[in-house]
Ligand SMILES: Nc1ncnc2c1ncn2[C@@H]1O[C@H](COP(=O)(O)OP(=O)(O)O)[C@@H](O)[C@H]1O
């Protein structure tokens with residue numbers, strides 16, 4: 001074991017630190033499933049033990065819920081894919097040594113974008129692109145761009161400059177330094193950004209119904225309009241459940257994509 | 263003189279947005295197989311000079327010749343793979359194992375897997391780290407000293423002819439630094455690499471350098487020579503000030519115990535009887551002697567008074583010998599050893615611990631004085 005070789009002071013210190021890290025890691029992966037489980041139990045209980053009037057029954061028609069769920073995931077998935085495909089390359093470009101110094105401007109500009117409520121953004125995109133799920137997808141992609149871009153920039157910039165210097169000094173080309181040193185070391189931070197964006201997108205996809213993009217927002221909206229609290233509750237719980245599942249998946253990815261040794 | 267391996271010709275570097283050049287029209291030739299130390303005050307351009315050699319920084323003007331070829335143009339990455347580069351912050355890749363770190367350049371050069379593996383183990387041995395223990399560890403599991411060893415091993419990865427080292431031991435505690443310096447000198451005795459070594463520490467420069475270039479602002483060479491010449495004959499006031507007040511004392515680290523004429527003391531080899539001891543000391547007309555065991559290893563200082571005044575066995579009279587020197591020790595080690603003894607004298611033994619002779623403050627002082635005379639009368 002390593003403990004035999006390293007001085008004891010160091011090894012206990014390391015053990016203590018890794019124990020703390022371990023607990024916070026575990027907490028991250030335990031709290032979410034527990035919450036999700038509680039919601040699921042609640043959902044099933046409410047579903048099984050309440051008697052639905054015909055209107056509620058019509059709103060909560062299972063095949064309809066399934067379609068809405070599917071739409072919700074569709075919107076969330078593609079908006080996240082677009083965010084990743086756009087934000088990471090931009091983050092990489094603006095952090096290159098000889099890149100024009102635009103990253104601070106860019107981040108504050110996108111910060112403004114995020115200050116507009118997602119609702120407003122969807123309406124703006126509706127004016128521009130018209131009805132449909134893809135309008136929502138583009139609006140959400142814009143909305144969730146910032147966390148991924150910011151984390152990509154921060155993740156790349158927090159890489160110890162002496163590590164990059166050493167790589168350069170050994171004759172690694174720019175692309176090699178990027179793919180073999182910088183990106184792997186930035187993965188944890190970038191993944192955290194993607195996780196945030198995913199959860200934002202899953203939640204905000206609820207607004208898709210506003211411009212005919214479907215999603216679980218339809219159920220909540222119908223419940224509100226027809227004054228059916230059970231329907232509102234079930235719609236909201238379903239949204240929360242999906243968000244928690246995505247958050248959990250993001251947590252797993254963050255953990256297992258983290259490079260060894262760091 | 264042999265052809266220099268690295269030759270900087272009128273190299274100037276002006277950083278963008280800075281008026282004054284960081285390096286101004288520098289001419290510097292590095293001989294194959296030597297350790298050339300660049301030393302000077304902080305900000306004088308040492309790092310810039312070093313980084314010009316492997317074109318981490320592109321020169322504003324001038325030429326860089328390596329192995330007889332102008333490398334000022336052409337692919338800098340190719341050039342860097344032919345030169346090991348070690349920096350103070352080490353910069354090990356934290357997400358790569360020790361073995362992967364060391365294999366960086368061989369991999370880029372597309373060496374076969376098996377050859378790389380053998381090379382990694384060989385290099386770990388070279389820097390005194392057990393491959394079976396450290397190969398698959400990550401840098402976060404190493405101490406500072408071990409990390410710098412791996413840094414050196416990684417720089418030696420593809421067996422480059424040149425090592426460029428920028429304050430490699432600067433961030434390491436003094437005791438470990440001393441050990442790493444010694445190890446590195448031993449290693450260099452075998453490898454005979456051409457090394458350009460940057461430090462701001464004149465003591466380190468004197469210890470490590472075959473030649474030392476003392477730099478002032480803009481990397482201007484104030485003096486370039488062997489350390490003993492610089493220490494005893496500084497070129498100007500700047501060099502003198504940079505050396506500090508203890509320049510002559512620093513020459514102590516350049517000379518070895520073997521350079522001193524050892525005093526022949528009377529030795530008494532076990533088994534020996536008290537009366538025999540006394541008569542031998544009388545005969546040699548001395549009041550003290552060294553008691554040796556059957557294998558000629560020194561045991562105790564004996565003196566006449568102690569022998570006469572007590573009746574205890576020989577191996578319990580006099581004083582035990584606790585400090586020993588070896589011929590390879592520096593005169594600085596010798597001086598501090600002798601200052602620890604009340605007699606101002608220390609025994610010298612060979613590698614197996616056998617008695618060679620004694621070294622005294624007087625003989626050391628004599629050596630320093632003759633050296634002073636030699637240099638003051640050209
Ligand atoms: N990238 C840079 N841009 C501008 N000036 C620099 C840069 N690097 C170093 N300098 C300046 O060049 C001079 C020499 O620096 P350096 O070579 O690092 O000195 P040393 O290694 O001897 O301490 C200093 O005045 C420093 O401020």
Ligand SMILES: [Mg+2]
Nearest residue numbers: 308309310428
């Ligand atoms: Mg420096």
